[in-house]
Amino acid sequence: MSSAEIVRNMKIKTSTLKRIHKEYVYYQKETEKEQTRVESMKAAGADPHDLRQAETVLAESAMMVPDTRQRLEAALSDLKSFVADNAQDAADTEELAAAKEAVAEVEGIFS
Structure with a gap:
């Protein structure tokens, strides 16, 4: 693989990791928001049908988190191994720096 192809693939894998990380954070926030909404509806004595609908939305959001x-763990593993295998060929490129930064940011979630 040429140096240009390595840099291109690294850029794609980094973008994938960042996108999935963004989705993960979004689903966590949405689950928290829906949980708060369900709790406030219960406290307010909301209509049972509306409450069931809100609980369904909460369950769907919670289902997306795992x-x-x-997928985030798989993308992280993929990028880490790609960087380890090709760091020499992409040395001193901004793509390598961005990849390492993205890996460090996502690893912070899992530690």
Whole structure:
């Protein structure tokens, strides 16, 4: 693989990791927001049908968190191994720096 192809692939893998990280954070926040909404509806004595609908939305949001976490872990592993294998060929490029920064940021979530 040429140096240009390595840099291109690194850029793609970094973008993928960042996108999935963004989704993961979004789903976590949405789950928290929906949980708060369900709790406030229960406290206010909301209509049972409306409460069931809100609980369904909460369940769907909560269901996405583990799936997204799994995809995030896979993307992190993929980028880490790609960087380890090709760091010499992409040395001193901004793509390598961005990849290492993205890896460090996502690893912070799992530690």
